[in-house]
Amino acid sequence: MCRHLAYLGPAEPLGRLLVEPAHSLFRQSWAPRRQRYGTVNADGFGVGWYAEEDPVPARYRRAVPIWGDQSFADLARVVRTTALLAAVRDATVAGADGEAAAAPFAAGPWLFSHNGAVAGWPDSLAPLACSLPPTELLSLEARCDSALVWALVLNRLRGGDEEGQALADTVLEVAAAAPGSRLNLLLTSGETIAATAWGDTLWYLAEPGRRTVVASEPYDDDPHWQEVPDRTLLAASRTDVLLTPLKDPREQGGPPEHGEPHTHMASAPPKEPRT
Template sequence: MCRHLACLGPESPLRELLVAPPYSLFRQSWAPRAQRHGTVNADGFGVGWYAPGDPVPARYRRAGPVWADPSFADLTRVVRSGAVLAAVRDATGAGADGEAAAAPFASGRWLFSHNGAVTGWPASMAPSAAALPPARLLELEARTDSAFVWALVLHRLRAGEEAGQALAGAVREVSGAAPGSRLNLLLTDGEVITATAWGDTLWYLAEPGRRTVVASEPYDDGPHWREVPDRTLLAATRADVLLTPLEDPADEDPADGRGDDDRGPPVAVAEGDVLSQRR
């Protein structure tokens, strides 16, 4: 159910990240190696990127399969960026909302993607929808579960929450209302990548001080890819990757008083893949 990728690193043509690797996101649109739900991601695609000195990203999205787009090859050959988020889509509901349903979704400096599905959509999200300001619902780009999850995340960001808090809070809210949902979320502002592993695969590639890639699955067989454990929040810059366990609402005891901040200490992934506890 979709594949996505985000990268922070030196400025380079988009082609080197999205097309050239042997198992690139482009190839994952028809031949993913680690996708657990669905087999072909042909229901749309998108790429968002940041230009030097401009905090608001550009986007290119289309409703059809990426391999059928005659402009994609030229775009990725000439556009250069050091901060990218891209996705290929396998729709929860086939044909829903066309290009508007393709990630990345955007607002201001933010780019967002959702790999997964909300169980019982849309009825399961009715209480959450009722709690959102009407303006947030009217802003929805598409009538899909992913667009709605983005509305929940964006509402939290606009309320002043940090990126990690916003993703973790949205995951807990959706999972509490719709158990069994798959909620691999990916968010960036061009400086930090924040992601959740919740029900599907997530990997990262870290070259400290140079480049960090976070992806649904590795785009090559390099030895430095690391899989993110399920029920984990990831925060990454070009220099560092932090992994924090996420509490599943289904596993909580309402009487124990634990909240969003009681998830255990984050794990810092340092140079050379040495792990250390940060308390």
């Protein structure tokens, strides 16, 4: 399993979002509060962020625990961004891919992370892998389940699907092929965030018109954090958060279908003045 976080809002140093909060992603690497599977996320980490007037994000990824990288401490202190996606990793199985297996994965304007595990990997997804163009399979950054899930999402994005639909359809397809998989996916373009809650925790913090944070778990004790129900697609911008239920393909009596249209808009109430 892993812990991950995406942010849209005013420019902030990476460290203010990822290191300084009391229960930050940095701390979640060894002391997550709500992680359902695994206890330590020490098999690598990564952060991707967007610079002003550049739609293609930069990334910094390592195969070491985040607390052991002094270069990241310097980077987090001085780099500022209005949008990011970061993750700390607990590998499902041992592998030799190193930092290539650490999220975020990237292509074009997108950053992607997978918190979970594909049941029966790799045999369970062999048919889905065969459905991808050979060049996309040969371009996989790593040989882990998350990299293949990202390839399935990216194939849909390149085919014209909007971001939430690409995540929803991929989750339903993988869940049908590998029942029991945990598929919390997180995707950002720097302007929007899409995510799925499927087998593990997902939360969001919204200040409409200012900032939106989507994370595996709250990084502080702000009472405005809201939990996303399991089997749900989240689509967010800086102004709103939309939640859509996802149907388990085993309950549909047939092959996975597209997720239902957005049915619920949720936004946090304005903060009370601090005293």
